[in-house]
Amino acid sequence: MRRDRAERRRREGRWHTRAWARVRRRRWRALVTGLLAALALLHVTGLWTQPLLNRFEDALYDLRLRLTMPRTLDERVVVIDVDERSLARLGQWPWARERIAQLVDELTQRQQVAALGLDVVFAEPDRASLLPPLQQLAQGELAEHPAFADWLRRRGAAFDHDATLAQALARGPVVLGHYFSSDRAGDRVGTLPAPLAGLAPPPPGLLHWDGYATSIAPLAGAAPAGFINAVTEPDGRVRAVPLVAAFDGQLYPSFALAVLRAGLGQPPLALQRRHGQPDGPVSAVRLGGTEGLRIPLDARGTALVPYRGAGGAHGGSFRYISALDVIDGRLPAASLHGRYALLGFSTPGLPDLRTTPVGDSFPGVEVHANLISGALDGRVPARPDHVDALQLLWMVALGVGLLMGLTLMSVPGALLLGLALAGVSVGINLAAFLGAGLVLPLAPALGLILAALIANTMLGYLFESRARRKLAAQFATYVPPELVRQMMRQPRRYDMSARAERLTVMFCDLHGFTALVERMPPLEVQALLNDVLSRFTQAIHAHGGTIDKYMGDSVMAFWGAPLPQPDHARRAVDAALDIAASLAELNQRRAAAAQPPLAVGIGIHSGLMSVGNMGSDVRRAYTVVGDAVNLAARLQALARGYGVSLVASQATREQAASAGHVWQELDRVRVRGRHEAVRIYTVRAPADAADPALAAELAEWQQVLADWRAGRFAAGAERVAVLRERHPGNALYALYVERLAERRQAPLEPAWDGVVEFDAR
Numbered sequence: 001m002r003r004d005r006a007e008r009r010r011r012e013g014r015w016h017t018r019a020w021a022r023v024r025r026r027r028w029r030a031l032v033t034g035l036l037a038a039l040a041l042l043h044v045t046g047l048w049t050q051p052l053l054n055r056f057e058d059a060l061y062d063l064r065l066r067l068t069m070p071r072t073l074d075e076r077v078v079v080i081d082v083d084e085r086s087l088a089r090l091g092q093w094p095w096a097r098e099r100i101a102q103l104v105d106e107l108t109q110r111q112q113v114a115a116l117g118l119d120v121v122f123a124e125p126d127r128a129s130l131l132p133p134l135q136q137l138a139q140g141e142l143a144e145h146p147a148f149a150d151w152l153r154r155r156g157a158a159f160d161h162d163a164t165l166a167q168a169l170a171r172g173p174v175v176l177g178h179y180f181s182s183d184r185a186g187d188r189v190g191t192l193p194a195p196l197a198g199l200a201p202p203p204p205g206l207l208h209w210d211g212y213a214t215s216i217a218p219l220a221g222a223a224p225a226g227f228i229n230a231v232t233e234p235d236g237r238v239r240a241v242p243l244v245a246a247f248d249g250q251l252y253p254s255f256a257l258a259v260l261r262a263g264l265g266q267p268p269l270a271l272q273r274r275h276g277q278p279d280g281p282v283s284a285v286r287l288g289g290t291e292g293l294r295i296p297l298d299a300r301g302t303a304l305v306p307y308r309g310a311g312g313a314h315g316g317s318f319r320y321i322s323a324l325d326v327i328d329g330r331l332p333a334a335s336l337h338g339r340y341a342l343l344g345f346s347t348p349g350l351p352d353l354r355t356t357p358v359g360d361s362f363p364g365v366e367v368h369a370n371l372i373s374g375a376l377d378g379r380v381p382a383r384p385d386h387v388d389a390l391q392l393l394w395m396v397a398l399g400v401g402l403l404m405g406l407t408l409m410s411v412p413g414a415l416l417l418g419l420a421l422a423g424v425s426v427g428i429n430l431a432a433f434l435g436a437g438l439v440l441p442l443a444p445a446l447g448l449i450l451a452a453l454i455a456n457t458m459l460g461y462l463f464e465s466r467a468r469r470k471l472a473a474q475f476a477t478y479v480p481p482e483l484v485r486q487m488m489r490q491p492r493r494y495d496m497s498a499r500a501e502r503l504t505v506m507f508c509d510l511h512g513f514t515a516l517v518e519r520m521p522p523l524e525v526q527a528l529l530n531d532v533l534s535r536f537t538q539a540i541h542a543h544g545g546t547i548d549k550y551m552g553d554s555v556m557a558f559w560g561a562p563l564p565q566p567d568h569a570r571r572a573v574d575a576a577l578d579i580a581a582s583l584a585e586l587n588q589r590r591a592a593a594a595q596p597p598l599a600v601g602i603g604i605h606s607g608l609m610s611v612g613n614m615g616s617d618v619r620r621a622y623t624v625v626g627d628a629v630n631l632a633a634r635l636q637a638l639a640r641g642y643g644v645s646l647v648a649s650q651a652t653r654e655q656a657a658s659a660g661h662v663w664q665e666l667d668r669v670r671v672r673g674r675h676e677a678v679r680i681y682t683v684r685a686p687a688d689a690a691d692p693a694l695a696a697e698l699a700e701w702q703q704v705l706a707d708w709r710a711g712r713f714a715a716g717a718e719r720v721a722v723l724r725e726r727h728p729g730n731a732l733y734a735l736y737v738e739r740l741a742e743r744r745q746a747p748l749e750p751a752w753d754g755v756v757e758f759d760a761r
Contacts, residue, residue, distance in 0.1 A: 030407040032455045037399030040448040044391050044441075051234075057443035058235060062357035064433060064442075069358065071309040071316065074373045078319045078336060079344040079365055080107065086324040087347055097126040097161035099327065101168035103343075106326050108172025111336040115173045115263035117255060118343045119228055119352070119365050122176070122215040123189060126161040166222040173262040176225040177255050180209035180247060190214030193225040195250035196269060202246035203271060203282040205299040207231075209247055226258030230354065230367060231302050238354045238362075240302040241371055243285055243295060244271070256368040257295075260287065260375055263340050267292055274299065274385050283385060295375050296382030296437075304381040304439065306374030311362040313346050318369050320346065340372055381439045391441050398425075398445055406456045418453045422446055498612025503560035504572040504604060504652060505629050506545070507636035508536055508579060511599040513553040529553060532598065535586065539578035543571040548623050558624050561611045569606045569655035573648065576602045577683060580645045603636025605629075605649040627674070634671035635680060638758065642666050642682070643731020650679040660687030664698055665705060666732065670757045677755040697723065704736060709754030713743040 042048035080103070082093060090099060100118075107113050169176070178193065188211055209229075214220050227245060230238045243257045253261070253269070261267065267288035274283040281299035286292055297303050313320040323343075325331060344365030345352065352364030374380045384390070398421060405417040425445040432438040510532060517525045533550060540547060540557045544565060548556040557575075559568035579600060587597040607628030615621050635647040644666070648656075653663055662685040670677045685694060700723060707716030717740035724733040 029456050029459045030403060032459060033403050033406050033452050034399070036448060036451050036455060037395070037403065040395055040399065040444050041392070044388070044395050044444050053443045053447050055235065056447060057441060058233060058237070058239070060442050060446070061239065061439065062237070064430070065307060065357050068434060069307060069309050073316055074308060074318060074369075075339070076376060077340045077342065077369045077373050078321055079313075079363075079369065080323050080326055080341050081313060081320045082323050082343070082345045082347060083313075083320075084347050085322055086327075089324050090327070093345075094120075097122075097165040101161070101165040103323060103327050104165070104168040104172060104174060106329065107336065107341050108168075108174060110329070110333050111326075111331060111341075112334050112338070113173070113336050113341040114338045115175060115259050116341045116343075117175045117177070117259040117262075117368065119177045119255065119368065120343060121178055121190075121213055122162075122165075122219050123213055125216055126165075162216065162218050166218045169219060169223040174223045175255065175258045175262050176215055176219065176223050177228040178212060178214040178220075178225045179228050180245060180252075181211040181213065182209045183211060186210040188212055191217045191220045192247070193220060193252070195247075195252050196244070199251040199269070199271060201249055202244075202251045203273065203280070203301075205281045206244065206246040206251075206301040207242050209245065212247070224258055224262065226253045226255035228255045228364075228368075230364075231300075236355045238305065238356050238367060240298070240304050241367060242300065242302045243297060243371075244282070244301045246301075256371040256375075257285065259340060259342070259368065260293075260372050263372075264288065264293075284382075293375055293378070295380050298383060303371065305356070305367055305370050306377075306379050306381060307356065307358045307370050308373060309358065311356070311359050311366045315366075318366060318373075320344075340369075342369055379437055381433070381437050383439045387440060391444065394425075395444060395448070398448060402449065402452045406452060411457070414453065414456060418449050422449050425449070498610055498614065500608060501561055501611050502606070502608050503558050503611060503624060503628075504568040504606040504655070505548075505556070505558040505609065505624055505632045506540075506572050506576065507554065507556055507603045507633045508576070509554040509601050509636055511601055511640050513598070516596065516598075531586070532583075535582040536579055539575045539582060542578065543575040545571065545575055546622070549621065558609075558611070561624075562622070567656075567658075569604075569652045570659040572604050572606075573646075573652065573656045573659065573661060573683060576604060576646045576648075577686060583645075599640070600645050601636050601639030602646045603632045603634065603639065603648075604646065604652050605632035605635060606652040606655050607631070607649075630673055631671065631678065634673075634758070635678075638669065638671075638680065642680075642735060644682040646682050648681050648683070650681065653681045661685070662687070662690045662694060662698070664701065664732075667705075668709070668753075668755045670755050672759050677753075697727070705754075708736070708740065711748045711752050711754075713740050713748075716740050717744060 039048065039050075043050050043053055087093065104116060104118075107116050168174075176193075178190070181187065190213060192212055192214055207229075212227075214225065227242075229242060229245070231240045231242060233239055241254060241256065243254045245252055245254070257269075261269065264287060270286045270289075271282050272284040272286060272294075273280040282297050282301055283299075284297055285295045287295075295303055308317040309315055311317065321331070321336075342365050344363055346363070353361045354364050354367060356362040356367070371380070401417070401421060406414045409417060422445075425442060429440050429442045432440050513529075517528070520528070532553070533555060536555045537547060540555070543559075544563070545557040545559050546561065548558055550556075557572075559565050559571045565571060579602065583598055583600050590597060605628055607626075609624045609626035609628045611622075611624045613622050614625065615623075631649065635649060639645060639647045647666065661683045663681045664684045666680045666682055668677045668679050684698070700719060704716050704719045704723065707713070707719065717737070720733055720736045720740060724730065724737055727733060
């Protein structure tokens with residue numbers, strides 16, 4: 001158990017070491033990510049506002065609104081449409097006040113609407129009224145006719161169309177429109193309607209204006225009114241409408257709020273304050289007490305418009321009824337009972353069109369209709385009071401997660417982390433919006449994630465490119481180009497740090513080369529050596545080997561590093577066979593030129609060794625060291641004595657067994673520096689070149705080895721003599737003929753095991 005705990009602590013310590021090394025290596029990425037997180041926090045706290053993030057937030061809100069709109073017809077609200085049919089029959093707008101009075105009476109008396117909203121400002125007296133000219137006659141040419149003056153006093157009201165409309169307005173639940181203005185002149189036209197009672201002074205932060213325009217006094221005094229102002233965002237879109245506004249220290253309702261109150265029977269109106277503070281900013285409007293309708297507001301007194309769908313007569317959100325059909329009485333009596341009716345315009349040139357998140361040419365009357373519909377359903381979106389604190393906490397958590405994750409993770413892991421964090425942010429946002437109607441900020445979170453991913457990707461690309469170039473420069477002289485290209489795809493996985501690995505190492509040396517070149521001119525020596533070493537190198541690189549070093553006429557190479565190669569032993573053996581074949585082809589050319597042949601000795605061993613960049617401060621090399629390396633060098637020295645070009649250890653033979661080479665065991669030896677004996681082998685043929693005759697020969701040879709190790713020297717001598725006779729050019733059999741002959745004449749040693757000791761370096 002103590003060993004398990006120690007091993008666990010060792011692994012944890014190794015993980016911490018690797019993590020800290022990765023953080024130090026990617027410190028610039030961590031610094032940039034931290035800077036981006038700090039900028040996002042400054043934006044969230046309002047200390048440094050980024051307009052681009054605000055526009056992104058608006059775009060995300062619009063997208064979320066469009067994706068979640070009900071797109072259904074609300075029968076509770078209808079639009080009385082001044083369409084082309086109405087204008088063709090009743091004349092151009094504005095119509096005579098008498099005609100409008102007829103429309104009002106039809107809707108309020110016969111159709112019994114809950115409330116009628118006239119989104120119109122009657123700022124001037126009716127021009128079609130006959131009373132003003134009759135009054136002029138009574139004061140002018142007919143001033144001396146008392147009968148005319150008496151008739152005018154008794155019947156004059158019948159010719160006053162403004163009075164007729166005022167009477168119609170007073171009879172029904174009708175709301176007029178007016179608007180506030182802000183300009184240098186501060187013009188005030190008409191009579192401002194009465195403010196909301198009992199709500200002065202207004203809460204801080206509400207929208208203020210210094211001018212207004214209302215209907216003429218007879219009409220303004222006959223019906224309540226509400227302002228028709230909307231809030232246009234910097235991009236020109238109408239996302240919110242003020243429900244209450246301050247003017248001269250008094251509080252006034254909007255057109256939609258006034259129509260809603262009229263339809264509900266003028267319930268009491270109360271303001272809720274943010275965070276429950278009596279003198280704090282407004283957070284909601286409530287109609288009808290604690291059980292009534294609640295409409296959330298922001299500190300400016302504006303409410304987000306819960307758009308149902310596309311606008312217009314064919315938008316499918318509200319029913320459009322032609323004003324002509326209403327005036328002509330074509331609707332069945334009480335067919336609009338209990339509905340909210342709003343006067344609107346669909347004729348080109350007349351409508352009050354607005355740019356909204358759901359359309360660029362949206363009828364202004366439908367902005368009010370959507371707000372009334374949403375208030376009745378209780379689905380007006382709200383920004384919670386504590387949204388700033390919640391957003392600040394989420395941004396801190398997001399910044400810490402990105403800082404740690406992007407610094408420690410790989411590029412794919414960082415992308416997955418970014419997608420996961422973005423998914424969580426979007427999921428929470430949508431759940432709050434769909435489940436509770438809460439509007440939570442999303443742009444800072446997504447903006448931080450996107451900016452951090454882009455910045456880390458760019459920095460990663462720059463640093464990875466530099467690491468690739470550095471890696472290529474370090475390994476180009478050791479590793480084949482195709483392996484360098486493969487390593488450059490993930491340069492962080494490969495470095496020069498020393499580590500213990502199970503690898504395969506090869507030593508390849510030309511036999512008798514020194515004596516040969518003593519009789520050759522230097523240029524010929526150079527050409528021959530370059531040719532031979534190039535052949536060795538090509539064979540090694542062809543099988544993915546790493547050149548360790550050139551030592552005169554020798555080459556040292558290894559497999560399994562820096563690129564992992566599970567089949568490193570097979571690759572090394574195949575490279576050795578290619579070297580031998582290439583040298584045989586070179587000897588054919590030399591024989592044709594009457595030049596002596598070249599012989600090669602190759603030693604291969606597979607085992608645990610240290611690999612990495614080693615050397616002095618002046619010069620370093622990527623190399624392998626260890627007992628396994630020394631053994632391979634000793635095996636290469638044995639090749640000439642056994643008359644073969646390749647000597648491989650049993651470990652290499654076992655690891656390369658899947659290749660199917662035909663192996664021949666040479667001996668059991670004990671080399672200098674090692675106590676344990678090693679079985680050594682050579683390859684007689686590749687897998688596809690085996691034949692029954694070779695199999696029979698190797699079987700007979702195994703009997704020779706068995707006799708040798710068992711001390712049956714006479715039997716072994718007879719068998720090996722037969723093999724030598726059949727294969728007179730085989731130096732291995734000649735060697736054993738001599739060995740067995742010598743042993744037959746000497747007494748058998750008590751501890752005989754057949755192991756041959758070599759003390760040479």
